[in-house]
Amino acid sequence: MDALAELKAQIAELTRQAEELVRQEKxxxxxxxxxxxxxxxxxARDLGLDVLAPPLRERGRPAVRTEKPVPKYRDEYGREWSxxxxxxxxxxxxIIESGGDIEQYRIMD
Numbered sequence: 001m002d003a004l005a006e007l008k009a010q011i012a013e014l015t016r017q018a019e020e021l022v023r024q025e026k027x028x029x030x031x032x033x034x035x036x037x038x039x040x041x042x043x044a045r046d047l048g049l050d051v052l053a054p055p056l057r058e059r060g061r062p063a064v065r066t067e068k069p070v071p072k073y074r075d076e077y078g079r080e081w082s083x084x085x086x087x088x089x090x091x092x093x094x095i096i097e098s099g100g101d102i103e104q105y106r107i108m109d
Contacts, residue, residue, distance in 0.1 A: 069082035069084050070082060071107060072106060072107055073092065073105040073106055073107060074105060074107050075091050075095075077091075079091050080107075
């Protein structure tokens with residue numbers, strides 16, 4: 001075997017050994033991190049990881065980030081409602097069901 005082929009074989013063997021060592025150490029580090037996360041009740045937000053990946057939907061596609069709607073109504077307790085689609089908040093439903101006028105709670109620009 002010539003010197004170059006011998007060096008390439010040694011490089012391949014050392015690379016294999018290094019990859020195996022990384023795999024073993026990685027498993028150990030992952031277990032340690034999992035234990036610490038559980039011990040301290042850490043969240044992705046605590047670790048700054050919520051910024052790295054957008055939230056996923058059920059089908060695995062990134063959710064579309066939208067602006068929070070501007071509130072159009074506010075009650076005396078500071079609860080707000082944008083008047084948009086979907087279910088009305090409980091406080092709005094109570095006003096409507098009791099015969100009140102939701103327009104009395106409109107926020108003036």
